[in-house]
Amino acid sequence: MIYLTMMIFVKEGKEQIFDEFEAQAIPILKDYQGELIYRIRTKKEDYLVNSEETPYEIHFISFPSEEDFHRFAKDERRKEFIHLKEESIKYSYLVKGVKL
Known part of the structure; x- marks a missing residue:
């Protein structure tokens, strides 16, 4: 099992496009046994x-394998809307980890 934490920084005014x-x-995700464990939207x-810019969202995701x-x-299918x-x-920052 791998765990991915993604810190996502969205361009100002493009939040609706990101949500789309x-x-x-x-x-x-489910087609690849992925699970979105947490989807967090925070404020500064x-x-x-x-000490850096505040991310728009933080995602914590798991997959059975890399x-x-x-x-x-x-x-x-994902490539069809990757332009969004x-x-x-x-x-964004992507951090890969394992459960300890």
């Missing part, structure tokens, strides 16, 4: 320490 991308991408005042994650990322992601996301 997510509405289409999240259901595809929610952070105890924040291969399942790569298959999800290359899914042909590219238009709305400024940048």
Whole structure:
């Protein structure tokens, strides 16, 4: 099992486009045994320490294997609306981990 934490930074004014991308991408996770465990949208005042820009959302996702994650990322249906992601996301951090 792998766990992925994604910190997502959305371009100002592009939040609705990002939400449209997510509405289409999240259901595809299940086709690759992926699970969105947490989808968190926070405000700057929610952070105890924040030395950088505040992410728009934080996702915590699991997949049975790294291969399942790569298959999800290359899914042909996802490619049909990937332009929404590219238009709305400024940048993101992806951190891979395992359960200890």
